[in-house]
Amino acid sequence: MSVTEETTKTTAPPASNAPAKGIQVTEKAIAKIRSAMAKEGLSASEGGLRLGVQGGGCSGLSYNIRFDTQPRERDRIFQFGDVRVFVDPKSFIYLNGMTLDYQETLMQQGFVFVNPNSSKSCGCGSSFSA
Numbered sequence: 001m002s003v004t005e006e007t008t009k010t011t012a013p014p015a016s017n018a019p020a021k022g023i024q025v026t027e028k029a030i031a032k033i034r035s036a037m038a039k040e041g042l043s044a045s046e047g048g049l050r051l052g053v054q055g056g057g058c059s060g061l062s063y064n065i066r067f068d069t070q071p072r073e074r075d076r077i078f079q080f081g082d083v084r085v086f087v088d089p090k091s092f093i094y095l096n097g098m099t100l101d102y103q104e105t106l107m108q109q110g111f112v113f114v115n116p117n118s119s120k121s122c123g124c125g126s127s128f129s130a
Contacts, residue, residue, distance in 0.1 A: 023051065023078045023085055023095060029102040029111060030080050037083075042067050048077070048084030051100065052091040061094065063113055 052064035078085040098115040
């Protein structure tokens with residue numbers, strides 16, 4: 001019998017010469033976002049995935065991920081094919097340069113934040129400090 005757990009984790013970024021600007025999303029994450037939006041009945045032309053950071057969690061800050069029907073006035077909007085990602089200005093300070101990935105293993109599945117701005121994260125992987 002297999003047990004799966006939906007999680008959100010933070011991992012250290014892969015080594016690179018130049019930091020990425022904005023938000024990057026892997027193909028695997030895009031496919032998962034697209035299928036989840038379809039299940040929610042959310043139109044890709046109007047809605048999108050909202051990424052954010054809020055105070056709290058074991059390490060001081062935690063990630064917030066949810067669907068939104070439309071961007072807000074000051075949001076940064078990132079387009080990946082037919083998938084849009086919305087980030088508010090305050091969260092962008094902490095998320096600039098990060099990559100959103102999706103991983104599936106025998107023990108767990110979920111989105112993974114690869115964030116170069118994270119100086120420390122806790123064992124649960126869903127909170128960090130910058």
